[in-house]
Amino acid sequence: MDFVRSLTAPIRGRSRLCLTGALTVLALFLPSTPAMPEPSGGARVRGGAYMGIGVLAHDGDTGSRPPAGRASQPEGVDVASHQLNVDWPTLWKDGTQWAYTKATEGTYYTNPYFTQQYNGAYKVGMIRGAYHFATPDTAGGATQADYFLAHGGGWSKDGKTLPGVLDIEWNPYGAACYGKSKSGMVAWIRDFLNRYKARTGRDAVIYTATSWWSDCTGNYSGFAATNPLWIARYASDPGTLPAGWAYHTMWQYTSTGKTVGDHDRFNGATDRLKTFATG
Structure with a gap:
């Protein structure tokens, strides 16, 4: 002074x-x-990633949306902390029937809005689940699966809980494939999926985009027989799927939907969605 x-x-x-x-x-x-x-992909700090963070930058948006014929497919949403407290009653009134909430990222982040988002969807009548944003450069697959399960990523056969999701896509903090070789990435994903299945009895859903999957796993087809696919593509149809999958289970079709941006469709009627929840 x-x-x-x-x-x-x-x-x-x-x-x-x-x-x-x-x-x-x-x-x-x-x-x-x-x-x-300034990291690539849009997330400024660790923990800020969310489902579909790299889709617009890498695959774009065609500006067209699912045709009327898909209206029978149950509408869903996926949310993360940047949506804050979600207006679930409005989404329910608009016909949204299911939801996924980000629970964790790596082994260093838990969503501070998880309780409001996860329980809020359940309270209005939606079938809901949780997802984990993978960061394969920070910890092993099995370790991250354990972290996910310890912070909201579990599953129960109550008819209202969907199986956990591995969100594996572009790295918003650095190199797109997290510095891993194609075989190394496949091994990491396998470790996560095996641990989740061993501890819950359910096969986790894989959320990804075809272009990322091709670039970072070599378009590996080995998970298609066991793990449901949630495909990301902002267009009027899901487009070409990753190798091995003959069909998708869920589809993130837009980042500019009502109330919250990310909206999705379940590939089946409502009774099939309920069956999917119970396993």
Whole structure:
């Protein structure tokens, strides 16, 4: 403080220019805080990722939406902390029947709005589930599955709880494939899925985009026989699916829907959605 007074006292009553110059000199003696690098994909800090964060940047949006013939497919939404407290009654009145909430990311983040979002969907009558945003560069697949299960990612055969989802897509904090080889990525995913199945008795759903899956797993087909596919594509149809899957179970078709942005369709009638929940 004595140093500050020594700089400012002599310039009282003088022009603002003199004061500005003195403060500039003072700044030279103060430690500076380096700017944080801006990660690719849109997430500014760890924990800020969400389902579909890289879809617009990498696959775009055709601007068209599912035709009327798909109206019989139950509407769903997926939410994360950036949606804050979700208006579930409005979504329910608009015909939304199911929902997924982000529970965790890596082994370092839990959604602070998880309780309101996960329980809120259930209370209005929706079938709901939880998803995990994978970061394969921070911890192993089995370890992340355990973290997910410890923070809301479980499943119960109550007819109102959907199986957990592995959200595996573009890395919003760095290299798209998290620095892993194609075989390394497949091994990581397998470790996550095996641990989830061993602890819950259900096969987790895989959420991904065809282009990411092709680039980062080599379009691996080995999970299609056991794990349901949730495909991301903002268009009037799901498009080409990753290798091995003859059909998708869920489809994220837009990031600009009503009330919350991300809206989805279940590939079947309402009775099939209920069957899917019970396993």
